[in-house]
Amino acid sequence: MSEALAHVEEVELSGHIIDSLLLPKVLDEILTRGGSFVIKDIQIGSRQSDPSHARIEVRATTAEQLHEILGEIHDHGAVPVNPSDCKTAPADLGGCFPENFYATTNFRTQVRLRGEWIEVEDQEMDCGVIIDPEGAAARCIPMTSVRNGDRIVVGHDGVRVFPSEVQSRQNLFEFMASPVSSEKPKGVTVREIAAAMKRTRAAGEKILAVLGPAVVHTGAGELVGRLIKAGYINVLFAGNALATHDIEQALYGTSLGVSMDRGLPADEGHEHHLRAINTIRRLGGIGKAVEKGVLKSGIMYECVKNKVPFVLAGSIRDDGPLPEVITDILVAQAEMRKHIPGVGFALMVATMLHSIATGNLLPGWVKVACVDINPSTVTKLMDRGSVQTVGVVSDAEPLLRGLVQELLG
């Protein structure tokens, strides 16, 4: 061994490291950061279901470089062969992590406590990991929830992630994941989404819908209502706009002032959304409006009637907003987090803001189909780490129409 590469650590990598491309990524990272490697042992599974295993000696010229490399490949699942317990530091300031906190991914993660690997709960990207006072459990915690004295994991020691479990092939679904293109057979896409929704329901998991107002503008509100009634949407994340235009349509037959029957701008239609909000505010909320018989159709009506919980998160472009809209975004995030456990599939349609917000909260093993007519929405969602996403570049109404036909006949 040359002097130049005298800092060495041996790491392991297991799982679907070939077909999920983890091994190439790890080797590439080592080389890119100026390190070197020797593959000490490699066993490649001969069938798709067989895991592979590699033991790699990482070499670097300085301790800092080695530390850097190990930190980087850690997120791809490479862990030291001889692990130590995870290290923690007490939070010294409320709402802040201590220096050198471990920043989470959305992959399944374990921390080592007293020689044992413990599952991290509430997996979510861009959080820290808090160890409970007894030191027997760990969970992800967002920065703002940290209280003075909380015991927070620092560094990468004693932490391991399992990215390969996200990306190995469980079903046909992931075929579309790679390139974001509108030129795909749409019938297949619709069948795959339908199949994923059926599987999710059969598994007793929840289907989360994340919807933007274009769902209503393009005329798909009634289709979403049918999915809710049929039990194919079990929780809804949206904003003031989706709910407002849905209610506007129920009360006035327009969306953003455009008649849904004739496609023409309606009489004084641009005011309808504002009058719809005012009407609901006067009645005390969406639930009250349903109760009093004023709101009699639409997505929000079906949510209320079918007891499908919804979180309406506020945004600065909101008019009104409707009484159920949560205007503080930290409160809205907290409310969204409550509904994440048990979600097995997320269908996101026509909303970049809410899709990325939800993608931030979902663990990496929850499959996501993100439908948008604009390819950049899907690209951005993936760029921000929601790699489990299937991007579908298509139009909200016609695609949902196909989905309803596939699911409900």
Added chain:
Amino acid sequence: MSEALAHVEEVELSGHIIDSLLLPKVLDEILTRGGSFVIKDIQIGSRQSDPSHARIEVRATTAEQLHEILGEIHDHGAVPVNPSDCKTAPADLGGCFPENFYATTNFRTQVRLRGEWIEVEDQEMDCGVIIDPEGAAARCIPMTSVRNGDRIVVGHDGVRVFPSEVQSRQNLFEFMASPVSSEKPKGVTVREIAAAMKRTRAAGEKILAVLGPAVVHTGAGELVGRLIKAGYINVLFAGNALATHDIEQALYGTSLGVSMDRGLPADEGHEHHLRAINTIRRLGGIGKAVEKGVLKSGIMYECVKNKVPFVLAGSIRDDGPLPEVITDILVAQAEMRKHIPGVGFALMVATMLHSIATGNLLPGWVKVACVDINPSTVTKLMDRGSVQTVGVVSDAEPLLRGLVQELLG
């Protein structure tokens, strides 16, 4: 009148000059070019169907400026009150217009010959007008078709156009024309296109389909086949790619190598399109392949079976191409021109190249629905003068599926 504006001409403007915005455009042009105007007389129809009429005195500081202004407002239908006969010059070079040739719009146009207004035939934008040797008829002629000695109209004298007839409201269809947005009720759009197609067929006019390969890639080939069989497509303009991928799907079940059933890249699928072309070339063409029972389904098959004429125009990105593809683009344009007369409606889906090419050839009174998932395709078509176009930002397969359901149940 000041010295500064001593050059004066009186023009008239008739038709739907208010709701088609011609009057504001004309006044705006006059002012923008530095001229001035006095409205001598204005009669505005009190009902939608009533034409309006305006007589405007145009003033300019120089004769050149006046000439410029008159040239510009001429395309908006403003003609001198006291017209003279049109002027012509003999073509001095084959394939070229004489200097100062009159350049056509796609609006209905008349030329004045021996004191009478004569209809210009074969109306098409960016052409010249040729007067027949007897001086009794006029028609549009493309530059390359000009022969030495042809009598070509020069200048604007004795030429008048009728833009307002294109743009007045005949039906609900035009509601969507203005802003190019994906946020429109898609059910209405589909119903309007279906209604336009029914009206066109009922009127004994032809429906022209202009299709790009994404029609096949997204899985809509079978839907288009059903429209052909049902008589809703009477002539097809496309390129080598549409026909090749359609035939690839018929022969191999893939499009660009992607399985249409499973959505997965097929075995050696990237070669399928090339093998499909080779197979058809070996058989002597698409017609022969149908005859010999090799080609048994798809868009091209249905065209052959239902005697729907098609023009496959070549492009430099073509592989092969298929034997029926016309590789010389001037020959292809000439062939396309032959099929334009009698077209009452054009449905363009997922092709910028062929849509703009066809838009160049269509007279302004033929309604066009241009469906593309990319808003810029529609914007470009309109920017290039095809103002009769309804832009529909949507996905090929789901939209065509809705259209087939609307038309064929």
Added chain:
Amino acid sequence: MSEALAHVEEVELSGHIIDSLLLPKVLDEILTRGGSFVIKDIQIGSRQSDPSHARIEVRATTAEQLHEILGEIHDHGAVPVNPSDCKTAPADLGGCFPENFYATTNFRTQVRLRGEWIEVEDQEMDCGVIIDPEGAAARCIPMTSVRNGDRIVVGHDGVRVFPSEVQSRQNLFEFMASPVSSEKPKGVTVREIAAAMKRTRAAGEKILAVLGPAVVHTGAGELVGRLIKAGYINVLFAGNALATHDIEQALYGTSLGVSMDRGLPADEGHEHHLRAINTIRRLGGIGKAVEKGVLKSGIMYECVKNKVPFVLAGSIRDDGPLPEVITDILVAQAEMRKHIPGVGFALMVATMLHSIATGNLLPGWVKVACVDINPSTVTKLMDRGSVQTVGVVSDAEPLLRGLVQELLG
């Protein structure tokens, strides 16, 4: 006059009603709603600067129809010839308007009080109009700010709007306003924006910048910093993401983990934004971080150093957020409203959310340039009523580079 059209009201329309297309729109609305009209008098200005005037008799079959038509054309500036005072009703519920409230546009508006036309202050779309207790002043008020007993304008009587003043030509700037296309000469666009910024500064008005994180991702942070230093940005609206990635770049040299120097994903770079937020939170905020010498460059640094006020509005996709981010969106809107008075020009770059939010707050006479690589952002902004917007389909960094060169040499 036929029985069928026995309900009549005479309205007036003044200003640039031809070149701003108000007259055609009004006539079209009357016909579209099933009414009829007689133009009693029309005077069209013969120069661009001359206002025109039209007196129109509107006829309808029922009183309701007439009311509908008058309501619709009212927003285009058509007011009854014989006006009455505006009508008001007391707010009967806090946070709600009374039934039949007058919904504002973003055009200059007046209300008639005791026979006199009074200017409405704080003009903003989608608000109500509150009359002060003395009945001597009127201003726009958002729904949530209404308190029980407030005197709110109802109906259209005694209210008039001046849309034509927004749209008449003041300068070359508006040439680009109409079609949203990327195919425009970009040098001209940059010169026009620069000219508008110079004019605004010369007029003693404020320039508002509304920026999305792609400004930083594309590498334009330093360019924006130069505009701030030179006094060309006087107030900044943005979100947590812009500020975070700007600070990430200042602290780590990356944006979203991508090195700004080499374009390569940096070592553990995906965590940088989170560590940047944590660092600033630990220091107590952006201002503190500048003060303590930790934050030494970038957009936020220049804002602090140059005392340029900024509003960072929260959104549900935020990590952290930074301490200065206002997490309640109603509080954020209120804070943004405080900075609107005095704004003469708004430059919006690469953010749909904040652009639409700001467009909602700006009066119609404040010129806006909205730069986005995605044409749909601009289309949406215009669809939502911000008609004074010039859409520029271009890339953030290169366009800002050109703008800095034009302004600062």
Added chain:
Amino acid sequence: MSEALAHVEEVELSGHIIDSLLLPKVLDEILTRGGSFVIKDIQIGSRQSDPSHARIEVRATTAEQLHEILGEIHDHGAVPVNPSDCKTAPADLGGCFPENFYATTNFRTQVRLRGEWIEVEDQEMDCGVIIDPEGAAARCIPMTSVRNGDRIVVGHDGVRVFPSEVQSRQNLFEFMASPVSSEKPKGVTVREIAAAMKRTRAAGEKILAVLGPAVVHTGAGELVGRLIKAGYINVLFAGNALATHDIEQALYGTSLGVSMDRGLPADEGHEHHLRAINTIRRLGGIGKAVEKGVLKSGIMYECVKNKVPFVLAGSIRDDGPLPEVITDILVAQAEMRKHIPGVGFALMVATMLHSIATGNLLPGWVKVACVDINPSTVTKLMDRGSVQTVGVVSDAEPLLRGLVQELLG
């Protein structure tokens, strides 16, 4: 070994099979096609420059399946351990390949003749391979060029491809290749393109520019002219539109009728392009127009003056066209092919048609930068096999301005 997988062949894979992801792809293909594998030997290079090597036993249940799998992995560079000579068949029909022809990729390819591996010349995707009559040389041949009796390679035996040589890292350039996003640091992108152009020139290779008309519309014509003059563009591929609008700008100062100085639609400007074409046709061509002093600036002028060869390929949307435009697309392709040898770098700006056409012709080792404001252009280029492409989602004029500054100061 089970009965079920009794068909076995051993293949080898060499080169940068880890960092170019060839090994994972090959294993994945085997499993996807229902086969199985045993990795007999694997040596992974410990440095970036070290090649790796793998020997893999492929197993299948039927001979057909084995054949299919071998065909598929062949394109990823996997070749049988014990190769035979390539097989050929005589072309039985002019313009067609024989059945079972070998379809080329754009990767470096060799065929085995009399026990020796021979380089295939004129490498191009979607062609066949012709063996010269003496059997000593091989080259790619497009379908239409085949003559009766030509000796064409059939099947995969004795053919090997080297995909890894395309994708291994030679320089920083390829960092951008993967995700097509507008959110990248643009300064870095510009520097990298500039560096690639400098390297190409220094290596004595040619730089090919492929340009669409938006280059002129956005005002970048003069910038391209400077690159030509400075020797940074050595051959130009474009269409009639680019040349026409370039000449329109030179003659009238407009592009598509829009003034390049003021951004306003010019007087009768929509006719300018047609008059420009007519003028050039009357003069006998672009070269003649330069010679006679009529054409005095612009891209085409600089090409003529600097003896930079250009190929103007016709398309069916062409007006005119200009005399130099090749209207037959097969002739145009042939002409383009003549200029490919020696090209070391291709800069494609704002043209999907010509970019894909050129991508079809380029060997896989020629680096390509494809600049388009529309991400789908880049996505399509890559989907169609031009994997060596760096996609740059940006605006033509500002990006070229930056490039000129980087190259020419």
